[in-house]
Amino acid sequence: xxxxxxxxxxxxxxxxxxxxxxxxxxxxxxxxxxxxxxxxxxxxxxxxxxxxxxxxxxxxxxxxxxxxxxxxxxxxxxxxxxxxxxxxxxxxxxxxxxxxxxxxxxxxxxxxxxxxxxxxxxxxxxxxxxxxxxxxxxxxxxxxxxxxxxxxxxxxxxxxxxxxxxxxxxxxxxxxxxxxxxxxxxxxxxxxxxxxxxxxxxxxxxxxxxxxxxxxxxxxxxxxxxxxxxxxxxxxxxxx
Numbered sequence: 426x427x428x429x430x431x432x433x434x435x436x437x438x439x440x441x442x443x444x445x446x447x448x449x450x451x452x453x454x455x456x457x458x459x460x461x462x463x464x465x466x467x468x469x470x471x472x473x474x475x476x477x478x479x480x481x482x483x484x485x486x487x488x489x490x491x492x493x494x495x496x497x498x499x500x501x502x503x504x505x506x507x508x509x510x511x512x513x514x515x516x517x518x519x520x521x522x523x524x525x526x527x528x529x530x531x532x533x534x535x536x537x538x539x540x541x542x543x544x545x546x547x548x549x550x551x552x553x554x555x556x557x558x559x560x561x562x563x564x565x566x567x568x569x570x571x572x573x574x575x576x577x578x579x580x581x582x583x584x585x586x587x588x589x590x591x592x593x594x595x596x597x598x599x600x601x602x603x604x605x606x607x608x609x610x611x612x613x614x615x616x617x618x619x620x621x622x623x624x625x626x627x628x629x630x631x632x633x634x635x636x637x638x639x640x641x642x643x644x645x646x647x648x649x650x651x652x653x654x655x656x657x658x659x660x661x662x663x664x665x
Contacts, residue, residue: 426445426446426447426449427445427446427447428445428446429443429444429445430444430445430446430493430494430495431443431444431494431495431496431497432444432497433496433497433498433499433509434499435499435502435507435509436499436501436502437502438455439454439455440452440453440454440455440472440499440507441453441454441455441469442497442499442509443497444477444493444494444495444496444497444511445493445494446491446492446493446494447492447493448476448477448478448479448480448492448493448494448513449474449475449476449477449494450474450475450476450477450494450497450509450511450520451471451473451474452471452472452473452474452522453469453470453471453472454469454470454471454472455468455469456468456469456470472562473522473562473564475520475564477494477511477518477520478492478493478494478511478513478516478518479492480492481515481516483515490513490514490515490516491513491514492513493513493514494511494512494513495512495513495514495577495578495579495580496510496511496512496578496579496580496581497509497510497511498510498581498582498583498590499583500519500583500587500603501583501587503587505523505524506521506522506523507521507522507523508520508521508522508567509522510581510583510590512578512581512592513578514577514578515571515574515577515578516569516570516571517569517570517571517573517578517581517592517601518566518568518569518570519566519567519568519569519570519603520564520565520566520567521564521565521566521567522562522563522564523562523563523565524560524561524562524563525558525560525561525562525563526557526558526559526560526561527555527556527557527558528555528556528558529553529554529555529556530553530554530555530556531551531552531553531554532553533547533550533551533553534547568603568604568606569606570592570601570606570609571606573592573599573601573609574592574594574597574599575594575596575597576594576595576596576597577594577595578592578593578594579593579594579595579627579628579629580592580593580629580630580631581593582630582631582632582640583632584632584637585632585633585634585635585636585637586637588602588603588604589601589602589603589637590603590632591612591630591632591640592609593613593627593629593630593642594627595626595627596614596615596616596626596627597611597613597614597615597616597627598611598612598613598614598627598630598640598642598660599611599612600612600654610658611659612652612654612658612659612660613627613630613642613652613659613660613661614659614661615627615644615661624646625644625645625646626644626645627642627643627644628643628644628645629642629643630642630643638653638654638655639651639652639653639654640652640654640660650663650665651663651664651665652664
């Protein structure tokens with residue numbers, strides 16, 4: 426379960442996420458430079474650990490879906506929180522990572538333990554204040570993108586428009602909107618009408634870092650195909 430199956434830096438290199446065969450994601454944070462060792466930047470310590478995926482069972486196909494994390498992708502940071510996508514063979518999840526180092530105290534209607542006070546005892550109003558506390562890293566699931574793939578998901582890639590991402594399995598590539606979990610658009614489908622004619626499978630896919638309409642995917646034949654989503658809705662015929 427502890428064998429690492431994927432690693433991914435965030436865009437600044439400050440955080441490093443690793444996924445393992447047990448469905449866990451461990452995030453490491455780079456330590457700041459010290460005056461004694463100004464060139465020692467290689468020290469990464471554990472920042473947060475959470476269980477991303479659990480083992481599942483597909484009753485329709487009588488298949489066990491293992492929890493192993495296949496890919497992790499960070500989303501470009503928009504605010505103080507960090508976001509990442511993680512996927513196993515079937516289900517993609519969006520996670521939000523936030524820090525808390527202050528807590529509010531002095532509520533009017535609640536005591537320190539969070540229980541409601543007897544309203545008859547409240548005689549004056551006070552303004553709650555923020556008090557410093559030990560740093561807490563909270564990881565919360567924001568979206569679950571399920572039922573989009575028949576075959577095993579091998580890669581995910583976030584688009585430069587920061588609104589969409591794509592996921593690829595052995596025979597198809599789907600385009601998702603980060604805010605919509607119940608539908609995706611098929612942009613590549615190499616499944617033949619007769620599966621006996623199958624000669625290649627998709628091995629990986631990646632968006633262009635700056636042009637949101639371009640993406641590339643590789644196949645088991647050792648070829649790379651560059652596709653342009655402006656040319657057609659279904660990119661089975663590659664551009665180059």
